[in-house]
Amino acid sequence: xxxxxxxxxxxxxxxxxxxxxxxxxxxxxxxxxxxxxxxxxxxxxxxxxxxxxxxxxxxxxxxxxxxxxxxxxxxxxxxxxxxxxxxxxxxxxxxxxxxxxxxxxxxxxxxxxxxxxxxxxxxxxxxxxxxxxxxxxxxxxxxxxxxxxxxxxxxxxxxxxxxxxxxxxxxxxxxxxxxxxxxxxxxxxxxxxxxxxxxxxxxxxxxxxxxxxxxxxxxxxxxxxxx
Amino acid sequence: xxxxxxxxxxxxxxxxxxxxxxxxxxxxxxxxxxxxxxxxxxxxxxxxxxxxxxxxxxxxxxxxxxxxxxxxxxxxxxxxxxxxxxxxxxxxxxxxxxxxxxxxxxxxxxxxxxxxxxxxxxxxxxxxxxxxxxxxxxxxxxxxxxxxxxxxxxxxxxxxxxxxxxxxxxxxxxxxxxxxxxxxxxxxxxxxxxxxxxxxxxxxxxxxxxxxxxxxxxxxxxxxxxxxxxxxxxxxxxxxxxxxxxxxxxxxxxxxxxxxxxxxxxxxxxxxxxxxxxxxxxxxxxxxxxxxxxxxxxxxxxxxxxxxxxxxxxxxxxxxxxxxxxxxxxxxxxxxxxxxxxxxxxxxxxxxxxxxxxxxxxxxxxxxxxxxxxxxxxxxxxxxxxxxxxxxxxxxxxxxxxxxxxxxxxxxxxxxxxxxxxxxxxxxxxxxxxxxxxxxxxxxxxxxxxxxxxxxxxxxxxxxxxxxxxxxxxxxxxxxxxxxxxxxxxxxxxxxxxxxxxxxxxxxxxxxxxxxxxxxxxxxxxxxxxxxxxxxxxxxxxxxxxxxxxxxxxxxxxxxxxxxxxxxxxxxxxxxxxxxxxxxxxxxxxxxxxxxxxxxxxxxxxxxxxxxxxxxxxxxxxxxxxxxxxxxxxxxxxxxxxxxxxxxxxxxxxxxxxxxxxxxxxxxxxxxxxxxxxxxxxxxxxxxxxxxxxxxxxxxxxxxxxxxxxxxxxxxxxxxxxxxxxxxxxxxxxxxxxxxxxxxxxxxxx
Numbered sequence: 001x002x003x004x005x006x007x008x009x010x011x012x013x014x015x016x017x018x019x020x021x022x023x024x025x026x027x028x029x030x031x032x033x034x035x036x037x038x039x040x041x042x043x044x045x046x047x048x049x050x051x052x053x054x055x056x057x058x059x060x061x062x063x064x065x066x067x068x069x070x071x072x073x074x075x076x077x078x079x080x081x082x083x084x085x086x087x088x089x090x091x092x093x094x095x096x097x098x099x100x101x102x103x104x105x106x107x108x109x110x111x112x113x114x115x116x117x118x119x120x121x122x123x124x125x126x127x128x129x130x131x132x133x134x135x136x137x138x139x140x141x142x143x144x145x146x147x148x149x150x151x152x153x154x155x156x157x158x159x160x161x162x163x164x165x166x167x168x169x170x171x172x173x174x175x176x177x178x179x180x181x182x183x184x185x186x187x188x189x190x191x192x193x194x195x196x197x198x199x200x201x202x203x204x205x206x207x208x209x210x211x212x213x214x215x216x217x218x219x220x221x222x223x224x225x226x227x
Numbered sequence: 228x229x230x231x232x233x234x235x236x237x238x239x240x241x242x243x244x245x246x247x248x249x250x251x252x253x254x255x256x257x258x259x260x261x262x263x264x265x266x267x268x269x270x271x272x273x274x275x276x277x278x279x280x281x282x283x284x285x286x287x288x289x290x291x292x293x294x295x296x297x298x299x300x301x302x303x304x305x306x307x308x309x310x311x312x313x314x315x316x317x318x319x320x321x322x323x324x325x326x327x328x329x330x331x332x333x334x335x336x337x338x339x340x341x342x343x344x345x346x347x348x349x350x351x352x353x354x355x356x357x358x359x360x361x362x363x364x365x366x367x368x369x370x371x372x373x374x375x376x377x378x379x380x381x382x383x384x385x386x387x388x389x390x391x392x393x394x395x396x397x398x399x400x401x402x403x404x405x406x407x408x409x410x411x412x413x414x415x416x417x418x419x420x421x422x423x424x425x426x427x428x429x430x431x432x433x434x435x436x437x438x439x440x441x442x443x444x445x446x447x448x449x450x451x452x453x454x455x456x457x458x459x460x461x462x463x464x465x466x467x468x469x470x471x472x473x474x475x476x477x478x479x480x481x482x483x484x485x486x487x488x489x490x491x492x493x494x495x496x497x498x499x500x501x502x503x504x505x506x507x508x509x510x511x512x513x514x515x516x517x518x519x520x521x522x523x524x525x526x527x528x529x530x531x532x533x534x535x536x537x538x539x540x541x542x543x544x545x546x547x548x549x550x551x552x553x554x555x556x557x558x559x560x561x562x563x564x565x566x567x568x569x570x571x572x573x574x575x576x577x578x579x580x581x582x583x584x585x586x587x588x589x590x591x592x593x594x595x596x597x598x599x600x601x602x603x604x605x606x607x608x609x610x611x612x613x614x615x616x617x618x619x620x621x622x623x624x625x626x627x628x629x630x631x632x633x634x635x636x637x638x639x640x641x642x643x644x645x646x647x648x649x650x651x652x653x654x655x656x657x658x659x660x661x662x663x664x665x666x667x668x669x670x671x672x673x674x675x676x677x678x679x680x681x682x683x684x685x686x687x688x689x690x691x692x693x694x695x696x697x698x699x700x701x702x703x704x705x706x707x708x709x710x711x712x713x714x715x716x717x718x719x720x721x722x723x724x725x726x727x728x729x730x731x732x733x734x735x736x737x738x739x740x741x742x743x744x745x746x747x748x749x750x751x752x753x754x755x756x757x758x759x760x761x762x763x764x765x766x767x768x769x770x771x772x773x774x775x776x777x778x779x780x781x782x783x784x785x786x787x788x789x790x791x792x793x794x795x796x797x798x799x800x801x802x803x804x805x806x807x808x809x810x811x812x813x814x815x816x817x818x819x820x821x822x823x824x825x826x827x828x829x830x831x832x833x834x835x836x837x838x839x840x841x842x843x844x845x846x847x848x849x850x851x852x853x854x855x856x857x858x859x860x861x862x863x864x865x866x867x868x869x870x871x872x873x874x875x876x877x878x879x880x881x882x883x884x885x886x887x888x889x890x891x892x893x894x895x896x897x898x899x900x901x902x903x904x905x906x907x908x909x910x911x912x913x914x915x916x917x918x919x920x921x922x923x924x925x926x927x928x929x930x931x932x933x934x935x936x937x938x939x940x941x942x943x944x945x946x947x948x949x950x951x952x953x954x955x956x957x958x959x960x961x962x963x964x965x966x967x968x969x970x971x972x973x974x975x976x977x
Contacts, residue, residue: 016958016960017952017953017958017959017960018953018957018958019953019954020953020954025955025957026957027892027955027957028892028894030894030897031892031894048894114891122891122892123891123892124891124892124893124894125891125892125893125894125895125900126894126895127895171567171568171569171611174897176897185563186563186567186570188569188570189563189567189569189570211895211897215895217894217895
């Protein structure tokens with residue numbers, strides 16, 4: 001895929017599609033379980049970050065949810081108030097699930113979920129790991145244009161110049177900078193930069209989404225304008 | 228056996244000037260065999276012989292004419308001829324690129340007649356009027372390739388003019404040639420009779436051998452004889468150029484690359500050719516890519532290639548040669564400005580093949596002995612997790628013995644040939660990549676952490692082959708070839724017996740029909756096939772029939788129909804392992820017309836093809852990835868004085884593709900998993916273009932100069948080649964034909 005993309009760039013392929021970093025696009029950006037890995041008896045809430053064409057992104061609860069596998073743990077998925085939740089079952093049930101999936105004793109059990117979003121007409125897959133506890137990563141610090149990003153409620157950046165963006169995660173993390181204001185460069189690196197050209201929208205949202213290798217995910221959003 | 232004749236070569240006098248009839252050329256002292264008593268000037272006998280060049284290669288298409296004008300024949304592909312003439316007659320041998328040779332008839336069998344090149348040296352004209360290796364086959368020489376507009380003088384693009392070769396502006400994802408709708412790995416590319424791992428440099432912009440270094444390009448789309456193996460589709464055979472009689476050095480530079488060729492004699496019996504080329508595009512490309520694109524061009528793309536050939540005439544019977552072909556291709560870039568390791572894409576492919584060969588010829592007997600070795604390495608690194616490193620060492624000894632008999636067991640013109648070869652290879656494999664994409668499978672989403680296919684270890688693949696064939700004329704109009712080839716593929720421990728045959732019927736002096744049938748195998752050696760010893764070879768059974776019409780020297784028309792049944796095709800199981808459950812068929816027809824006359828060179832090639840397959844028993848029938856129903860090439864080139872002008876019109880069907888009908892987001896992997904529609908159920912639109920070429924030659928001091936401009940797609944037709952989807956498959960972008968591709972170059976010959 002990358003080779004094809006490289007060839008496309010070198011050969012002058014017209015790129016008349018939304019790039020990965022474009023927030024103004026109907027899509028599921030991330031699904032989060034808090035926490036992503038649960039010890040027996042713990043409960044995780046499921047929510048998601050959605051992008052919308054021409055509108056700001058929002059964090060929502062899924063409209064639907066179902067267990068894809070293993071079927072024996074379907075009862076772990078439930079609904080509390082307006083939230084979909086996963087409750088890690090006891091050791092016996094997990095042991096049976098490990099046997100069903102061919103996992104080693106004590107290994108975390110992946111509970112594969114499919115969640116749906118009626119407004120988008122899209123579904124997404126999310127794995128919640130059962131049997132041991134970990135937390136989602138924390139996006140801190142964030143540097144935007146040389147300033148502490150988390151201290152900013154509303155961002156204002158200059159147009160026509162590169163605005164450096166940085167988070168402090170190594171290359172094992174999956175990092176996405178997204179925006180609906182300006183053009184993002186190196187959107188999937190810890191250090192990226194935003195540039196708002198005259199033809200770009202001058203107002204929108206900036207987002208950072210970080211995933212670790214254990215299923216953890218975190219995001220942060222800022223309203224942004226360019227002057 | 229009564230032997231006689233002479234081997235006399237002379238500088239080129241006017242070919243129409245025969246020796247006086249009353250003074251026939253005498254036999255020289257070293258060929259004193261007396262003529263048989265029955266052979267008198269008044270009683271013509273059947274005289275056979277062979278015409279060869281200075282390094283004992285057969286010259287086909289040479290005219291052998293009795294000095295008294297009472298008969299004239301043309302040599303065949305092996306340079307052989309047969310003519311009725313009385314003993315004592317002088318034969319005048321002429322061809323388009325050699326000097327005139329004279330031979331005196333002293334008996335029914337003449338020694339080899341050596342034709343030296345003309346002093347003007349570089350004239351090359353088509354030699355395609357002689358019988359081709361198989362129905363539908365064609366041959367281009369160096370000058371043909373350089374005259375074809377739109378090719379930039381390159382072998383790869385010249386191949387695209389061949390009927391049966393899939394045409395595509397940029398070959399995405401493979402480095403080979405796609406013949407009759409099959410897969411690239413089903414056909415073999417041979418340079419000086421031995422396989423090379425890649426055909427072209429990165430991005431498909433140049434063949435690994437420049438046209439200036441080759442002598443001929445022979446294209447056999449199918450139905451080839453038992454001497455060729457390991458291919459279930461077709462053969463592309465490149466022959467490197469032997470050094471010239473006169474020492475010369477030439478340099479050529481274009482916007483893509485630049486090279487040097489030096490050639491000439493080394494003593495009385497030895498000639499050499501050495502060529503070296505390096506890319507220039509790695510200097511040019513960074514200047515034309517917009518600065519707004521997030522690319523860091525480290526070495527994009529850089530390549531070297533070399534060709535070496537030394538020919539030595541040991542004695543009249545033995546000729547030795549040493550040849551080498553090598554390349555080093557590097558492609559490295561970062562899809563970012565910051566050279567981040569996670570955004571790195573690097574590939575390096577290099578190989579060096581060295582071949583030593585000895586050719587023997589004495590009377591009826593010929594032998595070719597060769598030992599070839601190759602070192603190759605494919606190295607790739609993508610991001611932080613994915614890699615591939617496969618160094619390979621390969622040794623291939625080969626021996627072929629041929630006996631040509633005028634008559635045997637009541638048959639005429641009997642040619643018996645037998646050969647054997649071994650191909651013993653060893654690869655060290657270090658692989659950590661996503662599951663490979665196989666024929667028909669949609670492109671998987673790009674996941675930089677996916678290393679589903681991982682293996683580290685060594686693989687031996689000792690393969691052996693032996694073959695024998697016999698060809699004979701049963702009737703003046705009927706010639707039959709029967710052959711049997713047996714391959715033993717050591718990795719899967721598989722014996723593959725492949726009978727092949729051909730029937731030629733001469734309908735008239737100018738019209739020949741051919742019919743061939745045969746079985747073919749491709750060993751499991753593509754991608755990760757070698758890692759699984761349970762994967763067997765792919766099979767094909769080919770039926771080919773064709774008509775060849777050669778009304779006059781310089782004109783060839785041929786039409787071919789074929790049907791290929793493919794079985795044991797290698798496909799994926801659901802768990803990613805490989806099986807041999809696929810099968811398919813290819814059928815179609817091809818037309819080719821070539822005209823060489825005076826200042827004109829004309830070419831018309833058209834092919835219709837339909838290739839379908841089933842990947843598993845009971846599965847749906849689908850098109851091959853490279854099914855291309857229509858492919859038309861019409862070209863003409865005209866040369867006068869210092870100018871050469873040419874034009875070419877190309878029209879071909881777009882290739883099939885699989886539309887994506889939806890996708891589902893995998894949040895933890897942060898990618899969308901596409902849901903493909905019916906495999907290859909959509910097709911890119913037809914593409915057509917016109918290419919133009921102009922060459923201008925002049926003398927500049929001691930140097931012969933040639934400047935050329937070759938422009939592809941002059942009317943900017945930007946048709947769709949295929950589509951790329953965006954990250955969530957909700958939008959797609961057309962990958963369009965390149966709008967206007969000028970290729971300019973300058974060649975100087977000293």
